[in-house]
Amino acid sequence: MPDPQPEPIPEPVWIDLFLDIRKNCYKQIFEIKSTNCPTKVDYYENISGDYLGSSDPYDFIEINGKLNQQVIAKCNSTYYNPSIFSLSNIARPEVLNTVDHKKFVCPEDNITYKTQTNTDGNFSHWEKNGHIIANQNEFQIQADSNTIESVYWKNDCVFRYPSQPIEIKPKPYKPEILNTKNTFCRGEKLQINSSPYNQKEYLWSNGAKTQNIEIDTSQNLNLRVKNEFDCWSEPSDVVIFKQLEKGIKPHLSSSTLQFCDGENVQINSSTKQETIWSNGNLGEIIKVSESVTIFAQTKSKDGCWSDSSNVIILTKRENPAQPIITFPFNRLLRGHKSSPTETLKWYINNKSIENSTEELRINELCEIGLQSTKAYEDKQGEILTCKSPLSKLQIANLEPYLDMLVYPNPSIDKTIKINTPVDFQTGTLRIIDLKGEEVFEMDVQNRDNPIQINLHNLHTGNYFLQIITPQWVGQKHIFLNE
Numbered sequence: 001m002p003d004p005q006p007e008p009i010p011e012p013v014w015i016d017l018f019l020d021i022r023k024n025c026y027k028q029i030f031e032i033k034s035t036n037c038p039t040k041v042d043y044y045e046n047i048s049g050d051y052l053g054s055s056d057p058y059d060f061i062e063i064n065g066k067l068n069q070q071v072i073a074k075c076n077s078t079y080y081n082p083s084i085f086s087l088s089n090i091a092r093p094e095v096l097n098t099v100d101h102k103k104f105v106c107p108e109d110n111i112t113y114k115t116q117t118n119t120d121g122n123f124s125h126w127e128k129n130g131h132i133i134a135n136q137n138e139f140q141i142q143a144d145s146n147t148i149e150s151v152y153w154k155n156d157c158v159f160r161y162p163s164q165p166i167e168i169k170p171k172p173y174k175p176e177i178l179n180t181k182n183t184f185c186r187g188e189k190l191q192i193n194s195s196p197y198n199q200k201e202y203l204w205s206n207g208a209k210t211q212n213i214e215i216d217t218s219q220n221l222n223l224r225v226k227n228e229f230d231c232w233s234e235p236s237d238v239v240i241f242k243q244l245e246k247g248i249k250p251h252l253s254s255s256t257l258q259f260c261d262g263e264n265v266q267i268n269s270s271t272k273q274e275t276i277w278s279n280g281n282l283g284e285i286i287k288v289s290e291s292v293t294i295f296a297q298t299k300s301k302d303g304c305w306s307d308s309s310n311v312i313i314l315t316k317r318e319n320p321a322q323p324i325i326t327f328p329f330n331r332l333l334r335g336h337k338s339s340p341t342e343t344l345k346w347y348i349n350n351k352s353i354e355n356s357t358e359e360l361r362i363n364e365l366c367e368i369g370l371q372s373t374k375a376y377e378d379k380q381g382e383i384l385t386c387k388s389p390l391s392k393l394q395i396a397n398l399e400p401y402l403d404m405l406v407y408p409n410p411s412i413d414k415t416i417k418i419n420t421p422v423d424f425q426t427g428t429l430r431i432i433d434l435k436g437e438e439v440f441e442m443d444v445q446n447r448d449n450p451i452q453i454n455l456h457n458l459h460t461g462n463y464f465l466q467i468i469t470p471q472w473v474g475q476k477h478i479f480l481n482e
Helices: none
Strands: 019-024 029-034 041-045 051-055 061-064 068-075 083-087 095-098 110-117 123-129 132-135 139-143 148-154 159-160 183-185 191-192 201-204 214-215 219-221 224-228 240-245 252-254 258-260 266-270 274-279 287-288 292-294 297-298 312-319 324-329 332-336 341-347 359-361 366-377 383-387 391-395 405-412 416-421 426-433 438-445 452-456 462-469 473-480
Touching: 019 083, 029 041, 029 051, 029 068, 041 061, 051 061, 068 139, 095 148, 095 159, 110 123, 110 148, 123 191, 123 274, 191 473, 258 383, 324 391, 324 426, 324 462, 324 473, 416 462
Parallel strands: 183 240, 258 312, 405 473
Antiparallel strands: 019 029, 029 061, 041 051, 041 068, 068 083, 095 110, 110 139, 123 132, 123 148, 148 159, 191 214, 201 224, 219 240, 252 266, 266 287, 274 297, 292 312, 324 332, 332 359, 341 366, 366 383, 366 391, 405 416, 416 452, 426 438, 426 462, 462 473
């Protein structure tokens, strides 16, 4: 019987090595452990054979992730198949973030962010506080003190790169326009004042660039200011400034440009608005009784005065002095005027005598009147005639003129005596100078005969002495001496 054959020894069963491979992008490593090897696991670079390290059962080994490499893992127990796997490069990309801004940034400034890399990372987006804010490599955003990060992907790893921090300076306080007056009249200028604190620059909505400005038209204004950091404030509240219309320029008119003393002249304004005259009077119409150069202004319903009106010059003319009547001879009267430019006018019983001269002969008992007139011509050729007060004389006797005795003549110490030729009850004594002006007058009575008078208040010189009574008239030339 043949010898029995030994039973064949069965081939051992080889077990595949299972690995748990994890990426640690932050550390740029791979963390690897065996899930079924009961002993140590050794790791080698598969191509170069370089030893990479080993791990205890179920412990992780850290392998550099900054290289692209093929790794072989071997379990130290028998009958375990080695495991070959590839590790990608998860090295952190080299990224440059740039921020385009000046030294100090204002809150409203726009900042340009830009990112770029020379390695194999792929740009994904920009983030702020974990929120995506842009998907472009370069973008603009209003200045913000929060950190802005660029985000890159590489082999399923996410890398964040914070940008350069920026310093945001405060902007100025919102300015104020301080005017209490918001209206002004046409033709005026209104000063607009801003907040009193000083700033580097000012910018008004009308383009003006000073702290305080003047305007001469209606405007809606606001203001921004810039501080030492070149930061602009918010605009101030808008203030409305309104220009008001002036009153209507009046035109003045008058019926004449000259008038006699004792008269008044009316001046009219052409408008119905409130009117003030340059002499202080109010109203649409005024009357003047003195020489005046005058103009007027009117006020609108908004209280704005008009431009000045035309100027009117009114001239008051002097009336001639009251003429003097003397009696050179019986039945002959003589009028004396105060100026050669005057004209005498005689009246008999209130009826004027045409072509009057200085002398008037009378032939009947009557009432005599004498008046001086003077003509004035203005620049426009208008003629104005002014009249003196009327001198009156009642003729009660056609033969009144009798001689009288005056002594001493020339006088001594300006004192004289007068002997009258007839009796009378009362009369009037007058002293008249050579110009025909009465310089002295007194009542006299016959019982005072001789009449004595002292004329010390008169200047030395020639005069006419005249006594007028109902019964007679006497006149004498005298010379007053010291």
